[in-house]
Amino acid sequence: MTSFDSLEGVVLAGGYSTRFGETDKAVAELAGTPLIRRVVDQLAGVTDAVVVNCRDEQREAIRNALSGSDVDRRYAIDPIPDRGPLAGIGVGLAAVDREYAAVVACDMPFVDPTLFEQLYAHARGHDGAVVRLEDGWYQTTQAVYRAEPMARACEETLGSDDTRVLAAFDSLDVVTVEEADLEGVSATTFESVDTPDDLRAAAQRLE
Numbered sequence: 001m002t003s004f005d006s007l008e009g010v011v012l013a014g015g016y017s018t019r020f021g022e023t024d025k026a027v028a029e030l031a032g033t034p035l036i037r038r039v040v041d042q043l044a045g046v047t048d049a050v051v052v053n054c055r056d057e058q059r060e061a062i063r064n065a066l067s068g069s070d071v072d073r074r075y076a077i078d079p080i081p082d083r084g085p086l087a088g089i090g091v092g093l094a095a096v097d098r099e100y101a102a103v104v105a106c107d108m109p110f111v112d113p114t115l116f117e118q119l120y121a122h123a124r125g126h127d128g129a130v131v132r133l134e135d136g137w138y139q140t141t142q143a144v145y146r147a148e149p150m151a152r153a154c155e156e157t158l159g160s161d162d163t164r165v166l167a168a169f170d171s172l173d174v175v176t177v178e179e180a181d182l183e184g185v186s187a188t189t190f191e192s193v194d195t196p197d198d199l200r201a202a203a204q205r206l207e
């Protein structure tokens with residue numbers, strides 16, 4: 001797999017994982033490997049550098065979970081916590097050095113780097129590329145964005161009434177890719193671990 005010079009990773013981990021319970025799901029182990037470590041290891045298929053967006057108090061545990069990874073890691077800390085995924089994407093992208101970023105949530109351990117290869121190809125020359133799932137939902141937390149304009153759009157949108165990630169696209173040229181048009185992407189790429197039951201089910205499949 002290729003590492004693209006103008007593509008960096010952004011891993012979103014600033015949520016409170018309330019459905020998961022007391023533990024931070026970012027560092028919860030799936031078959032012995034923390035979820036966030038699995039995500040970073042998968043991103044290594046397309047990039048050698050990631051920005052981890054999280055809250056200050058998460059940083060030490062996440063740093064431990066990622067220790068020994070070959071991927072260069074930097075941290076973008078939420079100045080104000082709990083402002084939702086739009087804020088996390090904006091904070092993460094503002095810390096990116098390269099033109100484009102592959103953004104992924106820390107709770108998607110099966111993220112397929114092949115998806116980012118295809119989204120990056122679609123995004124080049126535009127402000128990003130996002131998948132529209134078969135049920136019509138846009139998968140905004142596993143997408144490629146042009147870092148600078150999307151970071152700015154996130155900031156502006158946070159100050160508006162509609163703070164969905166999708167609302168940030170209004171001022172941008174983001175390409176929609178239909179799920180049916182993806183080629184050879186693993187069916188589990190968009191699966192997210194939201195609850196302890198999700199984690200158990202994922203672990204059983206790996207046995």
Ligand SMILES: Nc1nc2c(ncn2[C@@H]2O[C@H](COP(=O)(O)OP(=O)(O)OP(=O)(O)O)[C@@H](O)[C@H]2O)c(=O)[nH]1
Binds near residue numbers: 019078081083104192
């Ligand atoms: N920076 C930041 N990221 C967030 C925030 N809320 C959610 N996220 C991230 O967005 C992604 C998708 O969010 P969810 O699956 O709802 O995660 P969550 O909010 O931690 O979990 P729940 O509380 O159970 O909904 C995850 O990677 C979260 O870490 C937030 O307030 N700030």
